Amino acid sequence: MRNASTKISLFILIGIILVACNTLKRVPKSKRLLTKNEIVVNDKKVNTENITSLIYQKPNTSIGGIHLRLYLYNWAKLNHDSIYKSKFIKDPEKYKHQSKWLSAKQVNRLGNSFWYAGIHEFLRTTGEPPSILDKKSTEKSRLRLKSHYFNNGYFNVKTSYEIDSSRIRKAKIKYNVITGKPYMIDSVRTTIQSPALDSLYKTQQANSFIKSGKQYQIADFDNEKNRITTHFRNNGAFYFQPTYVNYAIDTLNGNYKTNVNLKIDNYSFSEGDSTKTQPFNLYKISEVNIYTDYNSKDTSDVAEKKTTFSNFNLFSKGKLKYKPKAITNAVFITKGSYFSDLRTNLSTRYLTNLKVFNYPTIRYKLDPNDSLSRSIIADIYLTQREKFSFGYGIDFTHSNIQDFGISGSLSFGIRNIFNGAETFEIATRGNIGSSKDLANPNNQFFNVSDYGVDMKLNFPRIFMFFNTDKIIPKSMIPSTALTLGFSKQKNIGLDKENFTGAMTYNFTLNRTTTFRFDLFNIQYVKNINPDNYFNVYQSSFLALNNLAIKYNANPGYFEDGELTIPSGVKSFLNDIDQNTIIPSTEDSKTLRSIVERAGRLTENNLIFATNFSVSKSTKKDLYDENFHVFRSKIESAGNFLSLLANLSKQTGTQGVNKTIFEVAYSQYIKGELEYVKHWDFKRKKVLAFRSFAGLAVPYGNSVSVPFSRSYFAGGSNDNRAWQSYSLGPGRSSAVNDFNEANFKIAASAEFRFNFFGKFNGALFVDSGNIWNVFDNIEDEKSVFKGLKSLQDTAVGSGFGLRYDLSFFVFRIDFGFKTYNPSDTSNKKWFRDYNFPNSVLNIGINYPF
Structure with missing residues (x-):
């Protein structure tokens, strides 16, 4: 009852504060506060963003009908400086009294302190001044609406507005639009004076945006202008610009039809004091000059050495520092080809991607040796970046396991290490952190630590024993990365040493599509402290300890009523194996599950994988x-590795895995799909959606998937109503400390909006779960058995706060269990939907 009274009192207090806020406080008595815009088109209300955004003046922003930013602005004292000074003018003795304790200068400075000035400046800048009705803006909005519909073919459109001022010092505006009948395009013809351009236009005339029978829309004319310009400038029209494309529109024939004449005049240029015109020419590249160590401060008399390679001229100050092919492979501008903006942009992008030059400069000039003036020379200026680089950094981190961490890194890089524009980088890193989820007998705050070293060698091409240019052309900007890494973790459960190596190919199909192919991706995980397993996985230990007590295990196995770790645990399990203790069938099943999981999570893993991603x-x-x-x-x-094991004549027997270097290797196949969609509703309102599905199936040498390749649910980037690893599998009630499985489905939707300034909010719904399938888990609550198992999909919902720091977003989310599939009661929906059972998630950047 007390909690209910507190909540009611809080709501009443909030209501009083909001009611007390006067929205008219900063509105002059002779003015009116704009409270609403209404747009009516052909007697129908219109609320679409593309129309409402045409209005210049909008009412004050609100959240749930509450004008929070306006209230903040109204709370601010705009003349705080004069208010501060006036209190001393009225009471000079007060000034003298404060000056005894503080100097006169300090007393004067108090007027600029946070409490006197800063808080009001914050409220003023964070808040929003009242939107006062302005008839000039209203008229501009009316004309803008008229222009919009006119540009979409409604040439007879009529617009007007009405101001409703029935409320005291407040006003509403109603915009009325009568569009009339739209005009349609009837005939389309072209008048292109330059023969070369006329022929070029006809090669893609079918792709025109302006076609007979379409409604007149100015956007089509703009798109057609851009299409023509792009087409011409990618096929030799060096001097062509969009301004040469013009339209003659004839609407005099009536019947709401227009005739369009697309006109492209000849090239005009200045020569002396006169302007001349001539037909456009299509220019070819006669020379490509590459200046490999250009410096804008160099004088023209700097001696340069010329190297000719595959129709490219490379200039260097002294000996060329690069293999010619490494540079020319990055240049798509070739001798004998037509001038092309596309080739220019591709060259710029590829040269930048080499990471050994600053952003390149590409210039074109007429070839003085061409008497017909139809050839141009391409000059490419490359400024070298420093050969050696050194970097360092420190970060504060948060992850699914680590609640708080401090990490630091040092890196050293070498550019053009083999004179083929290759880059090499070696980086060391270290981290200390805190985790409440891990075994921490000494109750240390920093109970997590790890360090490691990583090496990466990058080639700006496909590194392969055969030529891949026909399969992956250089226009895809291919690259190869060789990586090696080692890391060691201490005080994180079992402690681990992690060795990794990979050979990765990256290439792009176009601006939107990228590919990655790992020819091999090797990971060897060695558990340094496997005897600590039952200290970390407390749920498994409690179950085992209860069974030991139930079957009256040897008292020597216990200390203070619990099995000693690891000796007591091992002795008890040995008694089970030796049939000294014979548990029931159900308890035997539980023991097998505990032993199987312990064995799987403490075994060393050798993973040799190949993967392809799009x-x-x-x-x-x-x-x-x-x-x-x-x-x-x-x-x-x-x-x-299976092939190697077979070649070594390893046969493998029941319950015994094949090994490589005395380590059982993992064998599985894994597939993942993810889709993310954002809808922009303008004015900082965004709806974001994410869906994910992943399945890893063990086979051959494995009956389960390695822990590092399995899936978990919950956490700040997943279902935020559950903590990391605390959801699933299925409806099994998360019986283990770190719950994972080999099949996952997840979907999330989040509506993001702005409160004020850099403060943003979000409302979200997360759903999904993990299950076991095609592996050695038999618990029916954890196993996915088809579509009926989807009823075990967990649903969480909640709200979040964000603060945009420009370089990253700080995020706090409150998740509430909306549907809990593991709840054994008949009320799975909204049973724990309250703050005491909510989950607080702190994260960096958006969850998806």
Whole structure:
């Protein structure tokens, strides 16, 4: 009852505060506060973003009808400086009294302190001034609406507005639009004066945006202008610009039809004091000059050595520092080809991707040796980056296992290490952190630590024993990366040593699609402290300890009522194996599960995998919030090692795995699909959606998937109503400390919006779970048995707060268990939907 009273009192208090906020506080008495815009088109209300965004003046922003930013602005004292000074003018003795304790200068400075000035400056800049009705802006909005519909073929459109001022000092605006009948395109013809361009236009005339029978839309004319310009400039029209494309529109024939004449005049240029015109020519590249160590500060008399390779001229100051092919492979501008913006951009992109030069400069000039003036010379200027680089960094981190961490890194890089534009980097890293989920007998705050070293050698081409140019042309900007790594973790459960190595090929199909192929990806995980297993996995230990007590195990196995680790545990399990203790059938099943899981998580893993992944993203830049991303990945592990084992005449017997270097290797196949979609509703409102499905199937030498390749559910980047590893498998009630499985389905939706300034909010719904399938787990609660198992999909929902620091977003989410499949009661929905049972997630950047 007390909690209910507290909540009611809190809501009443909040209500009083909000009601007390006067939205008209900063509105002059002779003005009116704009509270609503309404747009009516042909007697129908329109709320689509592309129309409402045309209005210049909008009402103050609100969240759930509450004008929070306006309230913040109204709370601010705009003349705080004069208020501070006036209190001393009214009471000079007060000034003298404070000056005894502080100097006069310090007393004066108090007026600029946070409590007197800073808090009001914060409220003013964070808040939003009242949107006061402005008739000039209203008229501009009316004209803008008229222009919009006119540009979409409604040439007889009529617009007007009405101002509703029935409420005191408040106003609403209603915009009325009568579009009339739209005009359609009737005939389309072209008048292109330059024969070369006329012929070039006809090669792609079928792709025109302007076609007979379509409604007149200005966007089609702009798109057609851009299409023509791109087509011409990619096929030799060096001097062509969009301004040469013009349209003559004839609407005089009536019947709401227009005739279009697309006109492209000849090239005009200045010569002396006069302007001349001539037909456009299509220019070919007569020479390609590459200046490999260009410096803008150099004088023209700097001696340069010329090297000719495959129709390219490479200039260097002294001996050329690069293998010619390494540079010319990155240049798509070739002798004898037509001038092309596309080739220019590809060259710029590839040369930048080499990471040994700064952003290149490419210039074109007429070839003075061509009397017909139809050839141009391409000059490419490359400025070398420093051969050696050194970097360092420190970060504060948060992950699914580590609640808080401090990490540091040092890196050293060498560019052009083999004179083929290769880059080499070696980096060391270290981390200390804190985790509440791990065994921590000494109750140390920093109970997590790891360190490691990584090496990477990158080749700006496909590194293969045969030529791959016909399969993966250089236009795909291919690269090869060789990586080696070692890391050691201490005080993280079992402690681990991790050795990794990979050979990775990366290439792009186009601007939106990238590919990655790992010819091999090797990982060897060695558990240094396997005897610590039952200290870490407490749920397994408690189950085992209860069984030992139930069957009256030897008292010498215990200390303070618990099995000693590891000696007591091993002795008890040995008694089970020797039939000294004979448990029931059900308890035998439980013991087998505990022993199997302990054996799987303490065994060393050798993974030799090959994988291929595709990523397709329509995101244009960092600020694009209307895009989709599709990712897929297929991975196969163990087949090569299986071949080696067979060649070594290893037969393998029941319950005994084949080994390489005395380590049982993992064998599985794994597939993943992920889809992310963002919808931009403008004004910092975004709906984000993510779906994921992944399956890893063990076979051959394995009956389960390695822990590092399995799936988990819960956490700040997954289902936020559950902590990491605490959801699933299935409806099994997360009986283990770190629950994982080999099949996962997940989907999330999040609506993001802005509160004020850099403060943002989010409402989200997360769903999904993990299951076991095609492996050695037999618990029916954990196993996926077809579509009926989807009823075990967990649902979490909640809200979040974000603060945008530009270089990253700090995120806090509160997740509530909305549907809990492991709940044994009849109320799986909203049973724990309250703050005491919520999960607080702290993360960096958005979850997806």
